[in-house]
Amino acid sequence: MGSAKKSTTAARKARIEEMRRVEQARARRNRILVITASVLAVAGLTAGTVALVQSQSDDSTAADGKGKGHFVTGSDGVRTWKGTLGRTHVVETVNYPMEPPVGGDHNQVWMNCNGDVYTKALNNMNAVHSLEHGAVWVTYTSKAKKADVDALAAKVKKTPYTLMSPDDKQKDPIMLSAWGHQRTVTSATDPDVDKFFAKFVQGEQTPEPGAACTGGLGQ
Numbered sequence: 001m002g003s004a005k006k007s008t009t010a011a012r013k014a015r016i017e018e019m020r021r022v023e024q025a026r027a028r029r030n031r032i033l034v035i036t037a038s039v040l041a042v043a044g045l046t047a048g049t050v051a052l053v054q055s056q057s058d059d060s061t062a063a064d065g066k067g068k069g070h071f072v073t074g075s076d077g078v079r080t081w082k083g084t085l086g087r088t089h090v091v092e093t094v095n096y097p098m099e100p101p102v103g104g105d106h107n108q109v110w111m112n113c114n115g116d117v118y119t120k121a122l123n124n125m126n127a128v129h130s131l132e133h134g135a136v137w138v139t140y141t142s143k144a145k146k147a148d149v150d151a152l153a154a155k156v157k158k159t160p161y162t163l164m165s166p167d168d169k170q171k172d173p174i175m176l177s178a179w180g181h182q183r184t185v186t187s188a189t190d191p192d193v194d195k196f197f198a199k200f201v202q203g204e205q206t207p208e209p210g211a212a213c214t215g216g217l218g219q
Contacts, residue, residue: 068097071182077192078183085180087132087207094125099169100139101128103179111163113137113213117153118165126217130163131179133213134206136197139167140174148174151188161201161213179205 069083085103094105101124110129111122127137136159138152152174156164167175172184176193178200185192202209 071098076195078181078196081180081182090125096124096128098182099171100124100137100167100175100177100182101131102177102182103131104128106132110213110216112216112218113163114160115157116163116218117156118163118219120165120219121167122163122165122219127163127165130213130216131177132207133161133211134179134202134209135161135163135213136201137177138162138164138174139170139177140164141166141168141170141172144173145187148188152193155188155193155197159197159201162197176200178203179207181205 069081069085071079072082073079081098081102086105087103088105089108090105091107094101096104105125106128107123107125108129109126110133111118111126113130113133113135131137138156140149140152153164156162174185174187176183176185176196178196181200183192183196185196
């Protein structure tokens with residue numbers, strides 16, 4: 001009787017020990033799986049982050065692929081861009097095929113163009129958005145006469161949907177730009193200044209007529 005009881009107790013202990021070993025083995029496997037999954041997740045996240053950074057780095061400068069085309073000069077001296085101008089909002093720097101640009105992919109934030117006169121060169125991508133809203137952009141180089149710069153600034157300040165800024169990268173001392181159109185003028189008193197303003201300030205070329213020229217980016 002005692003021997004049978006001892007035998008039963010020993011068997012029960014053996015089963016308990018076996019169950020404990022099975023449970024410990026299962027726990028070890030679960031820990032290994034959790035650790036492995038965590039490592040893979042971290043590795044995947046790291047790889048994804050690296051890929052994202054590389055992608056953003058690779059795309060930090062991009063040509064405006066939709067901006068292929070050329071200017072055609074009319075009898076009035078206005079150069080009209082013949083070709084499709086992209087209108088996609090982008091964050092990377094766009095290399096425009098003309099300076100100043102007259103359209104193309106651009107930043108989602110426009111430069112304020114409610115008669116705003118800027119004393120520093122603008123980010124082209126913000127200014128192009130202003131052109132999309134129907135603004136005329138007056139630009140000048142250091143070769144422009146101060147009297148002309150002052151007179152043009154006074155005209156811009158009293159004309160909604162215009163903006164003005166220096167641009168030493170352009171080829172001529174004074175240039176006027178609108179979406180898809182551009183011309184050079186000889187001075188602030190050049191009659192073509194008024195003609196350009198009259199035709200292109202919120203003109204028919206405007207992709208987004210009536211869009212705001214305030215609430216954007218100031219300098």
